[in-house]
Amino acid sequence: MSQPQPVNRRIVLAARPNGMPTTQDLRLEEAAVPTPGPGQLLLRTLYLSLDPYMRNLMDEAGTSYAPPIALGAPVVGGTVSRVVSSEHAQFKAGDLVLSNAGWQDYALSDGTDLTALGDMAQPSLALGGLGMPAFTAYVGLLDIGQPKPGETVVVAAATGAVGAVVGQIAKLKGARVVGIAGGADKCRYAVEELGFDACIDRHDPQLAQRLAQACPDGIDVYFENVGGAVFEAVLPLLNHYARVPVCGVIAHYNDEAQPPVPNPLPGLMTTLLQKRIRLQGFIILDHYAERFEAFRREMGEWVAAGRVKLREDRVDGLENAPAAFIGLLQGHNFGKLVVRVAEA
Amino acid sequence: MSQPQPVNRRIVLAARPNGMPTTQDLRLEEAAVPTPGPGQLLLRTLYLSLDPYMRNLMDEAGTSYAPPIALGAPVVGGTVSRVVSSEHAQFKAGDLVLSNAGWQDYALSDGTDLTALGDMAQPSLALGGLGMPAFTAYVGLLDIGQPKPGETVVVAAATGAVGAVVGQIAKLKGARVVGIAGGADKCRYAVEELGFDACIDRHDPQLAQRLAQACPDGIDVYFENVGGAVFEAVLPLLNHYARVPVCGVIAHYNDEAQPPVPNPLPGLMTTLLQKRIRLQGFIILDHYAERFEAFRREMGEWVAAGRVKLREDRVDGLENAPAAFIGLLQGHNFGKLVVRVAEA
Known part of the structure; x- marks a missing residue:
């Protein structure tokens, strides 16, 4: 045969x-x-x-x-x-x-x-962890978010390919890290395994209050990868001079039509202005030439040393x-x- | 007496x-x-x-x-x-x-x-022209907007205390400048006296189309000082890597309640992301210590030389x-x- x-x-x-x-x-x-x-x-x-x-x-x-x-x-x-x-x-x-x-x-x-x-x-x-998603986390967090020791970093999809790396690098840089994830298992993993300071269940009907409680000093960096209700909960907690790298809005990828709401744009712009906030979109493809080598070296070391878990x-x-x-x-x-x- | x-x-x-x-x-x-x-x-x-x-x-x-x-x-x-x-x-x-x-x-x-x-x-x-409003224009345009020669800069309230200076400094830096102002007299003044490349009447019912016609290569820097319909007309014209210093939203200062609209936030975030746009609020009070001396020297020279008209x-x-x-x-x-x- x-x-x-x-x-x-x-x-x-x-x-x-x-x-x-x-x-x-x-x-x-x-x-x-x-x-x-x-x-x-x-x-x-x-x-x-x-x-x-x-x-x-x-x-x-x-x-x-x-x-x-x-x-x-x-x-x-x-x-x-x-x-x-x-x-x-x-x-x-x-x-x-x-x-x-x-x-x-x-x-x-x-x-x-x-x-x-x-x-x-x-x-x-x-x-x-050594490729595109982690590179996205690295560039968005470090080059745009620029967390400083003691600052508070919030990231959603906290156990996902990007979010888990955002949070762990932020911890390595000395930030307090609060994650948002879907369900108790993921939240426990984010805190116990990944070392996040707190993690909130995105299904919690009190999401905004829980997030506020977990961020007593406000939010300095919000790594935006989901949009929707999480962004709305984050916005009032952003500190002066906060940075918001915009990486994705997965909550909206399947939207068909947007429901009518009182126009949020004036309020958003006023918040950006009064709090001197920087909102910056990025596409990771742009950054390979300049930053991938540094990422590969640094991330490789972190992973090998067990400082970043994948x-x-x-x-x-x-x-x-x-x-x-x-x-x-x-x-x-x-x-x-x-x-x-x-x-x- | x-x-x-x-x-x-x-x-x-x-x-x-x-x-x-x-x-x-x-x-x-x-x-x-x-x-x-x-x-x-x-x-x-x-x-x-x-x-x-x-x-x-x-x-x-x-x-x-x-x-x-x-x-x-x-x-x-x-x-x-x-x-x-x-x-x-x-x-x-x-x-x-x-x-x-x-x-x-x-x-x-x-x-x-x-x-x-x-x-x-x-x-x-x-x-x-030698004080707060012009300093606002200077910092917002140069430090956040960062126009490069040949880029297109758009500013509303184009004959106002801030807008007129934004546009004139942008011209000095080699940009193409399109203003938006209220009425034909102001528009004529922006072009004929201030040297803008074009100026559009904000009352024009075809504002969005007029702006698109005046910006055939898109918009690289939008100096946001009004919000509302102007921002909506600008958004689809923003180029990749555009910068939007957010200085004010005068169109909304007297708003009482926001009318319901299909939620524009997901679309805004997607645009920021895909076009790698930076939206950054600022308050001029923050910048006196570091930048006012440079402003006063440079602006004084421009005004004395007639290169900026006030x-x-x-x-x-x-x-x-x-x-x-x-x-x-x-x-x-x-x-x-x-x-x-x-x-x-």
Whole structure:
């Protein structure tokens, strides 16, 4: 019997989601494994990173930093991949690389978007604690948030891929850190394992009061990655000269229409003004050239020394990526969410 | 016949305004001229500055940088004053000083809040083009806005005390400058006299379209001093990496309740994020120690060389201050508004 011809399973955007994506929007299909041409190489996906930004790329408008995913095309995403075969001078079969192969078993690359990973003990960390999410935390917190010893830093999604690193780096810099997370288990983990000073359940009906109690000296840095009710609870607690790096607003990624409210903009602008607050958006893609080396060195040391702990929420099987991604948007993951697509 | 005893006319806050102040809220009354005690001096107000921030101090909440004006107390305000009599070692009768004597003919001072003005040709400039409003423009534009040659700078209230200086300094720095002002006369003045590249009437029903036409390369710096419809017209035109110094929101100072609108916050945060925009509030009081000397030197040179033009809107008589102030909040002034309280 001959070896069965391998197929390329891929999850494509079948329809643009209305609000929260459904598994119907994300269709598993099979295609032939492509063959590399001159200068190309074939990649086998080992780990697929699932990150909230992907939701924005499912909308027709896309984002300012990336075009929308075309209907019928594989969902985009960072991967750790193994080179299967190579017609490229710089890579050979067996090499482990960081890639953007997307939600599929196999992908071609011309090598330009690959980073060689060498011999990493835990390659999936290149998608999390030593990769984009932690780098986002590092740049947003240190370059924009600029916490000083004794200041209070607040971060939501506190056990997520970004929030957990924000809080731990802030602790290393001498700040008091208050997290917000979904549920008692995550809150306990944030305090007991990650060393946060306090963590508040985002489902608590008294969120604003709890946050105020946990921040008796106000808030100096709010790392914004959720928006919504958390932002509203944070705003009145911000101190003079507070800094708010704006990294994401996951609470709104599935919004369809905004409900009518008394216009909050005048109040926001007045608060920014009177408290001399800086609100600054950033996209991590902009910062690789100048800051990634410093991040990799410093973060590598922190992780090796056990000063920053990394928790991975690993899902097995590409076919489970859609449900895992929907869970991510609902806050069901506990740690950095990755899909193990094939044995390393 | 003996000289009639001089009285101290003063305008006190009779009632906290509901929305736009009325002349009933601001009552003219007479009191005895106070007598300086040891270490004090008596000041005669020559010029009173009228500025939008005073409106905020009429509300019970006050601001984060100054307490509210007490009911029955004179309205606060910067003044150019003459020392009438002095029991203070550093000042003598006849000295011209910058003071915070407020809306009254006479005031006592212990000298701590006075700045000697020496022999100024046009002392009222210490309240405008060489004083707080122009310093606000200088710090907000240069330190926060940081315009680069060829970038587009937008400023509203373009012929006002702050806006006119923002635009002219931006031109000196090589930016393209688009103003927004109330009415054709002001717009013509901004372009023909102040050298703005374009100026749009804020009453134009097609404000957003006109602004887009005047900013074909988008907006890199928006100096926010009005809020409301102007901010809404600016937001979609902001470029990547735009800077928005938040100096004031005069359009909202008389708001009573905010009308319900589809919540604009998620959209604002998404725009800040995707375009990497920095929105930063500032209060000029914070910057005197570090920046006022540089401002005074540089601005003095620009004004002396005719590179920055200053237009004063002068009202005669303390009794006319309330109506002039209400006009200021409605945009009726044309240039820096000062009240001449007594002959210099």
